Amino acid sequence: MRGVVAMKTGATLKHRQRVKTRKKVFLLLLPILLFAAVFIYYPFVRTVVNSFSLVNAKGIIKGFAGLDNYAYTYGRKDFLPALRHTLTIAAVNVPITLFITISLALLANKKRRLSPVYETMFTLPMSVSMSAACMIFKSMFSPSVGFINYFFGLKLGWYESQETALSAVLILTIWMSIGFDFLLMLSALRAIPDQIIEATRVDGINPFRRIFKVQIPLISPTIFYVLCTNLVLAMMTSAPMIIIMGVSSAASATTTLMSMMYQSGFSSSDYGLAAVLSISAFLLTLGFTILSFVFERKKVHYQ
């Protein structure tokens, strides 16, 4: 009898303790939960609500609009170009960035005396903020006094011209992503055990096969990570359009969903339009991310 009682109290003690730990866990999580609620979940829900509502210029909901906002947005003649630019940036940016960063990482992989020097050089873009980079590239791309036209002996209009504006933006966004992605690729390559590379040497595997059959498969988790994050970043590109292209006559050649949203939300205070654009961009990104997870299942090897 006494044993049963002891066991019971033991169980309630345990239970009490578990409740206590749970409370503690919740308390510790509270700050980030509050933060997320205020800055992540509320804006998201509000955007969804806005997209179905009639919103005035002060951002106050004046009534239910059904799908009117969507019909209006997709009917605008600048929507399709913006969508096309967004997709182009993602389609060009992601593969080129992957190619450049993997190549640079392969070149820098071996530890040499000067390794720290070019490792630093390759990662330097990381230390520049997007807006600063935009200002620097704006002056470098300047058709009249810019360094790039001068150095390569070109006479291109860059951001002043309809034909070249998007290329200028692409060069900038690719340059921006190189630093961090190179760092990720390099650390992934260096994490491959030396003996595996030595085994390929003894086995007589040529460098081409070693790269494509051994090294790249072994860093595939990192490649996948870079692919996903780059895809999202590329789809969300807006800063160059606003900072570089803002007042340019060729601005319409680079409008993306995100820059269009910025213009409509902050300049024109058309919150319905802005909400629909952000939701469209969100769904598009979500779709691509899901697609890349399909790729992950087939091609990514986790150790």
Added chain:
Amino acid sequence: MASVSLRNIKKIYPPVAGEKKKHLSPSDEPGANLEKTDRGIVAVQNFNIEIKDKEFVVLVGPSGCGKSTTLRMIAGLEEITEGELYIDGKLVNELDPKDRDIAMVFQNYALYPHMTVYDNMAFALRKRTSSKEEIDRKVREAADILGITEYLDRKPKSLSGGQRQRVAIGRAIVRNPKSMLMDEPLSNLDAKLRNQMRAELIRLRKKINTTFIYVTHDQTEAMTLGDRIVVMKDGFIQQIGTPQEVFDKPSNQFVAGFIGTPQMNFFHAVLIEENGHFCVDFDGFKVPVVDEDNRRMKANGVKSAPIILGLRPDSLSLVESDQYPIAHVGVVEMMGTNVHLHLEFKGKDIILVTQAKDENQHLKLDYESDSMIHFSFLPQSMYLFDIETGKNLAI
């Protein structure tokens, strides 16, 4: 199917730029006794050996002795600083590993983790313009020899250590290399598996019949696997010989202590020449040197001097009579067939190995710790070493 000769091989590792001086006492890190020159640390020097076709040679020594470096130089993974390396009579110093027709098994297996066992073994074959059928035949043949056929579709991570090691060996033998290099292939396995794989290696060797060069720090592996053993220390070869030679006639005190387990006991003693015959003064007991050794020592010009006397633990025997040296029993280790007695003699720890049972299979129970015992040994079991150079005086 190749002979391998190393002539005057030397390896110097250039000093690493910017490396901080470590504040360890010098003896703490492996390789601390290596010679240092202006050009760097000399990891291996004066390495000379002619390895015959189909011979099994084991490089053995404590960590940092240069055995792995030597193997990696033979493989072509490490540059040879000086000297010449010939495979089948051809100078290969400058040749890439792939052109040396070697295969190597690494300590941590170095399998390609993203490939199946089959692909791991077939990978190196695929470039050699061999047909799919031929590759398949070779892979299955090797898998059959090693008993891994059922795992061919698996990835390395789902295999046990022993199975992975088999795959690594399989990857090496499918290519039918002239020589097989193995760098501590059994070190990552647990003791039981290691014994099992050791036996399998002996069987495997009979089947594939090629030149083996094997690196280990484990003297048991060296003794059981090698046709010849190369004992190394601090970058120098200490002795090359068959396992029996190295055990019976160690060239110096280091080899004597390294080969054989438990380790040989060493004592300070004095060598005295009386009427043209040497005897050893061991703690006041005079033991005559056997005739054969006596003759060799004469030929070597050995003089009366303090020496180091080496006695293997199993050549010490317990005696009842108090005429013999006396020692204090510290720890008694019952090993089943044998008993290891850790004795304290004149402030030195020594080990004595004796049978656990007498002729009638009765346990002898008279080994109690903290008691005193007398021990003796036969003159022919003595090893005599120079007190300064450690050289064996009788070879």
